Amino acid sequence: MPRYFIEVSYKGTNYSGFQIQQNANSVQVEIEKALKIFYKEDFKLTGSSRTDAGVHALQNFFHFDTESELADASYHLNAILPADIVVKKIFLVKPDNHCRFNALSREYAYTIYQQKDPFLQDRAYFFPYEINIELMQEAANELMNHQDFAAFSKRNTQAKTTICTIFSSKWEEKENVLTYNVISNRFLRGMVRGMVGTMLQVGRRKISLDQFINIIQSKDCTKADFSVPPQGLFLLKVQFPSL
Incomplete structure (x- = not known):
C-alpha cells in the first residue's frame, strides 16, 4: 500500500x-x-x-x-x-519507510535567557542566575562518554531500552542567551530537559562534575533535575537516509 x-x-x-x-x-x-x-x-x-x-x-x-x-x-x-x-x-x-524507525538522528535545542525579554517568554526559559558556562560545557562533553541514560528518563515510559548514542552535545552563548544543542540517534521521555536541568545544577555549582557523572552512572532518575519548563525545548530536525 x-x-x-x-x-x-x-x-x-x-x-x-x-x-x-x-x-x-x-x-x-x-x-x-x-x-x-x-x-x-x-x-x-x-x-x-x-x-x-x-x-x-x-x-x-x-x-x-x-x-x-x-x-x-x-x-x-x-x-x-x-x-x-x-x-x-x-x-x-517507499512502502517500507517508517518515520520513527528509519530516522537516523534527532536534533534538539534548549534555550535559556538571562535578561527579561517578552519576545522569548514562551519560547525559552528565563533563568536570571549566575551560571558557569565552562562547567556546563564540561558536563555536556561528558554526556558523550555514556550510552545508558536511564538517569534522564522519566518513569512510566514505553521504551524497551535506555541506551542512546549522542553524536553532539554542546552549549552556545550569544547576547545573554544560552542554547544547548544535542543530536542523538534517539531520546528518552524527558531526556533533554533532565540533562539540561542537571547541567544547570553543575553550572550553578550546586553539584560537581564528579557528582554529575555519578548521577549518570546511578541510572536513577530521582537524582536528576527535570524541573526546567517545556517552552525552552525545540525539536529542530529529524534526519533520515534518502527518502
Missing part, C-alpha cells in the same frame, strides 16, 4: 504533546482532523518523534498509508489547521 510522509512544524504551547492522548488535545489530533476535512478520508498517523506538552518543533514527521493517490495539499491543510501548526509538505515514499 502506498505510504506518505507529512513534514510538520508547530508551537507546542497549546497542546498536550505530539501524539494522541486521552482527554487532551494534541498536534496529531489537529492534523488528523484537517486531513479528514480536506481529503474526506480517515488516516491513521504514525509519529516520528514524540514531544511532550508545551514542547515545540521546527521539523517533525508523521506517516500514513492509503490506497488513494494524494496530491500535496499543504496550502489547503494550513488554511484548516490552527495558526500554531503548519504542514510543510506531504510526499510519497
Whole structure:
C-alpha cells in the first residue's frame, strides 16, 4: 500500500504533546482532523518523534498509508489547521519507510535567557542566575562518554531500552542567551530537559562534575533535575537516509 510522509512544524504551547492522548488535545489530533476535512478520508498517523506538552518543533514527521493517490495539499491543510501548526509538505515514499524507525538522528535545542525579554517568554526559559558556562560545557562533553541514560528518563515510559548514542552535545552563548544543542540517534521521555536541568545544577555549582557523572552512572532518575519548563525545548530536525 502506498505510504506518505507529512513534514510538520508547530508551537507546542497549546497542546498536550505530539501524539494522541486521552482527554487532551494534541498536534496529531489537529492534523488528523484537517486531513479528514480536506481529503474526506480517515488516516491513521504514525509519529516520528514524540514531544511532550508545551514542547515545540521546527521539523517533525508523521506517516500514513492509503490506497488513494494524494496530491500535496499543504496550502489547503494550513488554511484548516490552527495558526500554531503548519504542514510543510506531504510526499510519497517507499512502502517500507517508517518515520520513527528509519530516522537516523534527532536534533534538539534548549534555550535559556538571562535578561527579561517578552519576545522569548514562551519560547525559552528565563533563568536570571549566575551560571558557569565552562562547567556546563564540561558536563555536556561528558554526556558523550555514556550510552545508558536511564538517569534522564522519566518513569512510566514505553521504551524497551535506555541506551542512546549522542553524536553532539554542546552549549552556545550569544547576547545573554544560552542554547544547548544535542543530536542523538534517539531520546528518552524527558531526556533533554533532565540533562539540561542537571547541567544547570553543575553550572550553578550546586553539584560537581564528579557528582554529575555519578548521577549518570546511578541510572536513577530521582537524582536528576527535570524541573526546567517545556517552552525552552525545540525539536529542530529529524534526519533520515534518502527518502
